[in-house]
Amino acid sequence: MPEHISILGAGPAGLMAAYELAKAGKKVTILEKRSVEGGLCGTTKFEGKHGTYRFDFGGHRFITHDPALLQLVENLVGDDLLTAYRKSVIRFQGRTYAYPLALGNLLKTAPTGLLAGASFDLARLAFVQPDDTSFATWIETRFGRTLYKNFFEGYTAKLWGIDPKNLSADWASQRISLLDLKDVARRLLPTYDATPRTYAHSYRYPKHGFGVIFEKIAKEIERLGGTFRYDAEISRVEYQDNKITAVYIGDEKIVADSYISTLALPVMMRLCGGKSDLKFRGVRFFCMMMATDHISDNTWQYLSDPDMMATRLQEPKRRSPFMAPEGHTSIMLEIPCDPGQKLWNMADGDLFKKACIDLDRLGVPSHKATGEYFSTYGAQAYPMMSVGYELEREKAISHLSRFDNLIQCGRQATFRYIFTDTAMEMGQMAARSILNNIDARRTIYDHRNERTVIETQSVA
Secondary structure, three states, rough: OOOOOEEEEHHHHHHHHHHHHOOOEEEEEEEEOOOOOOOOHHHHEEEOOOEEEEEEEOOOOOOOOHHHHHHHHHHHHHHHEEEOOOOOEEEEEEEEEEOOHHHHHHHOOOOHHHHHHHHHHHHHHHHOOOOOOOOHHHHEEEHHHHHHHHHHHHHHHHHOOOHHHHHHHHHHHHOOOOOHHHHHOOOOOOOOOOOOOOOOOOEEEOOOOOOOOHHHHHHHHOOOEEEOOOOOOOEEEEEEEEEEEEEEOOOEOOOOOOHHHEEOOEEEEEEOOOOOOEEEEEEEEEEEEEEEOOOOOOOEEEEHHHHHHOEEEEEEOOOOOOOOOOOOOOEEEEOOOOOOHHHOOOOOOHHHHHHHHHHHHHOOHHHHHEEEEEEEEEEEEOOEEEEHHHHHHHHHHHHHHHOEEEEEOOOHHHHHOOOOOHHHHHHHHHHHHHOOOOOOHHHOOOOOOOOOOOOOOOOO
16 A cells, blocks of 8 residues: 655645545645645735735635535634525626526516517427537527527637537536526426525635635644645656656656646646647636725626626625625626736736726726735636547546556546535545555546536535
């Protein structure tokens, strides 16, 4: 049984793997390219003129089906783990719609033309078979062309930077919390359960940001004897036959018996002598301090207008009142773009001006901005699930599976859109497969990969 395990990446999956192994008395070395743990689940602190503000990399919530995982998080975070409730809306063409779509709200809010088109589609869909060829066909054959054109097409193209016809139907089947337009219509009946399919409304959240969970796990790993190496980007991997023999940080050689990698699947392919066309979609998170107590009561506002640069507007204070100083709040715009693109490279000052124009259109008082702002970036925020991505993913899995002492786990490393609890479970599975001397890599790759909505009601 391996005695020294090197873990590449200190995000949720890597940290949970390290925790399980350290708890079992194994020697664990965690290599992290950033200066802090948490990955895209970390929290950034900003010291402003009026006090401390905190921002996550996007909007995170702790939901889980696993009572043991919930208990671990509760034990680590203690009384600082709050219960919060999600409220989201869709903003489109000057109107505000409920999220997820609800027929009663559509009838009150939508323009006559949209309602007429949706009504025609509802009648026609009775004779249409679902088509899972692409995201576009998945939506059109379940929701109709009217709702697709208004609520899905422009938003999805903005989010991914590609035509929705080229996006896999997997994204729709795992993200849309209503089955079809008929499902929306049935919700108008007084006897029908008004809850969309397994849609999680409540969740747990640390009072000082989501990253606190992973700060606590990291401290526990160190207490158990694990070693962290920060600012340690993997420059190359050494391998022979069916074994990884070493990884390098610059010219420094790190040797272990086994390796658990949370590095992105195409990156690990390149480091291990392969080639992959798998790609990720990046997001720039633009954070602004606001001299007002609150902006709205919404956790998220989905911005469907294609000419608005952001896909979501969120107010961190809606998750925890401790995310901004008393009497002040903050907002974060999630702007999908990739490294090297115009929006990625734009100076914060220029982006602030563009942001204020969009905020004014939304009725958010940009004049309340304090003039303090900054950006954080996620170059690998979402796996690009384009049509046919499954074959490229399988090719990468096959190539890396030849190395007996390498396990990939986590969102980027398995090229899956997953929630935090699933990434944490993957890390636990990777550690336990080493401790029990079993090969669970295929199970880890496909953990919770069913074609059903992945945001589920939670024991949290």
